[in-house]
Amino acid sequence: MLQDRDQETTREIGVGPWPGGPAAWPTDECYDPELLRDGDRRNVTDEFRYWTVDAIVAELDTRRHPFHVAIENWGHDLNIGSVVRTANAFNAAAVHIVGRRRWNRRGAMVTDRYQHVHHHPDVADLLAWAAGEGLPVIGIDNVPGSVAIETFALPRECVLLFGQEGAGLSDEAVAACDAVLHITQFGSTRSINAGAAGAIAMHAWISRYADIPQQ
Structure with a gap:
């Protein structure tokens, strides 16, 4: 029997806030404090989760x-x-x-x-x-x-x-x-x-x- 569409679980996109709160945040400049705080729901690969746009572009430019x-x-x-x-x-x-x-x-x-x-x-x-x-x-x-x-x-x-x-x-x-x-x-x-x-x-x-x- 097909599951009712309204009962289907919607797959969550991205990730939530960085676990552990501000004290556990990474300090590398590639990370965006707002994304670390609020979560990263962008359509980016896991490699670039929580990264700033500028940091992602800079890394892509190397390859x-x-x-x-x-x-x-x-x-x-x-x-x-x-x-x-x-x-x-x-x-x-x-x-x-x-x-x-x-x-x-x-x-x-x-x-x-x-x-x-x-x-x-x-x-x-x-x-x-x-x-x-x-x-x-x-x-x-x-x-x-x-x-x-x-x-x-x-x-x-x-x-x-x-x-x-x-x-x-x-x-x-x-x-x-x-x-x-x-x-x-x-x-x-x-x-x-x-x-x-x-x-x-x-x-x-x-x-x-x-x-x-x-x-």
């Missing part, structure tokens, strides 16, 4: 992966937040918003606080920055002439560029990319949600280059 993520923002795409959240999960070097400066942060679930986010007014500005850093720009879109990401040797240091939902990459972006890749599909739909495509492409990089912890 960021050398790929960047860029996404075009011409229509205030709701998927941008999802892409930022995934970039944080895979510890990308930075996220670059191309086009409109304002973007919908709801899907990011505040992970943008831990991720370096830069703005470029147009594709040309992003390309100029990437050229200055010596980074190839790899577009991700299902367009004629694109190559299957499963068969392509992703560069270790690169920029993964995504278009907005529906429209995909702009013609300017497609023409300027060093390569354009598509995600191989086997069903009836022609395209994959932009947020999902971002996650798949970033994981393709992770599968190739990241040091995977042995459990």
Whole structure:
């Protein structure tokens, strides 16, 4: 028999106040006194419980992966937040918003606080920055002439560029990319949600280059 939904126990997120009260608090500067006092209900890994945002960013900076993520923002795409959240999960070097400066942060679930986010007014500005850093720009879109990401040797240091939902990459972006890749599909739909495509492409990089912890 299924348990009544109203009787289900809700899983508690995070941790409560540091046990033992102020006298037992750790003294390392990475810890936030307010979180130690009130508890830490943020969506962070156990490693960073009770840490300040600045301390978390500083630690992530010591081990960021050398790929960047860029996404075009011409229509205030709701998927941008999802892409930022995934970039944080895979510890990308930075996220670059191309086009409109304002973007919908709801899907990011505040992970943008831990991720370096830069703005470029147009594709040309992003390309100029990437050229200055010596980074190839790899577009991700299902367009004629694109190559299957499963068969392509992703560069270790690169920029993964995504278009907005529906429209995909702009013609300017497609023409300027060093390569354009598509995600191989086997069903009836022609395209994959932009947020999902971002996650798949970033994981393709992770599968190739990241040091995977042995459990």
